[in-house]
Amino acid sequence: MDTNIYAENTYIESTCLKEVDNNYLWTLYLVIIIFYGLIIASIISGLNSVWYSQLVKINVNLNVIGILLIVVTIIAYIGIFVRWGDNKRLADIPRIPVLYFISTLFLLAWIVSLFQGNDLALSTWLCAISFIYYLWFVIYVLNTNSSAAILMFPLLLLYGYFFYLMVHLVSVNSVPV
Numbered sequence: 001m002d003t004n005i006y007a008e009n010t011y012i013e014s015t016c017l018k019e020v021d022n023n024y025l026w027t028l029y030l031v032i033i034i035f036y037g038l039i040i041a042s043i044i045s046g047l048n049s050v051w052y053s054q055l056v057k058i059n060v061n062l063n064v065i066g067i068l069l070i071v072v073t074i075i076a077y078i079g080i081f082v083r084w085g086d087n088k089r090l091a092d093i094p095r096i097p098v099l100y101f102i103s104t105l106f107l108l109a110w111i112v113s114l115f116q117g118n119d120l121a122l123s124t125w126l127c128a129i130s131f132i133y134y135l136w137f138v139i140y141v142l143n144t145n146s147s148a149a150i151l152m153f154p155l156l157l158l159y160g161y162f163f164y165l166m167v168h169l170v171s172v173n174s175v176p177v
Contacts, residue, residue, distance in 0.1 A: 028097050029081065035104050036073065039111050040066075046115020055120075056172045058165065072154040076100075079151025080141070096148075099137050106130035110162075120166075120175040127166040131159040 046052055047062060080100050110130050114123035138156050142149035170177055 025081075025097055028101060032077075032097075032101055032104050035101075035108055039104075039108050042108075042111045042115050046111075049115065049118075051118045052115065055169065058168055058172075060165075069158060072158050076152045076155040079148040096141065096144075099140070103130065103134050103137055106133055114166075120170050120173060121177045124166045124170050124177055127159075127163050131156075131163045134159050 043066065080096055106126065107130055110123055110126040113119050113126055117123070134156055138149050138152050141152060
């Protein structure tokens with residue numbers, strides 16, 4: 001009889017935790033989407049700035065990279081927030097979106113320092129930190145849910161490409177880092 005009471009209490013606690021987590025997670029999802037809106041706004045305004053137009057750059061189609069960023073971000077979003085429901089470890093479910101939110105903050109800091117702050121050296125360092133953090137994050141997710149990590153991998157490749165572009169941009173424009 002005592003085990004049934006314990007089982008009922010555990011079920012009630014886990015059900016309440018899931019409801020709290022769902023409200024918490026939906027708020028976090030919304031904040032991340034707002035931050036991606038800020039990232040896109042910063043990119044659009046920065047690409048049209050006089051400072052950016054005067055830089056020596058690689059001849060690359062930024063529309064393709066922008067569309068690619070949106071697509072791989074959606075794929076990573078699916079990997080984290082939709083596929084994560086397959087995970088049986090309830091304690092890790094709220095942690096993963098928070099870690100993804102931190103990677104979004106790094107991405108926002110990098111984009112804002114590049115396009116609004118006009119600082120190539122700082123933005124290169126922030127891009128490197130963003131890439132290393134996201135690499136760690138994908139490895140962390142890989143250890144707990146491999147299908148989610150596979151969906152996050154294209155965004156990791158794009159972060160690596162961004163880092164390559166930043167190093168090239170700094171070297172071509174002779175900016176000391």
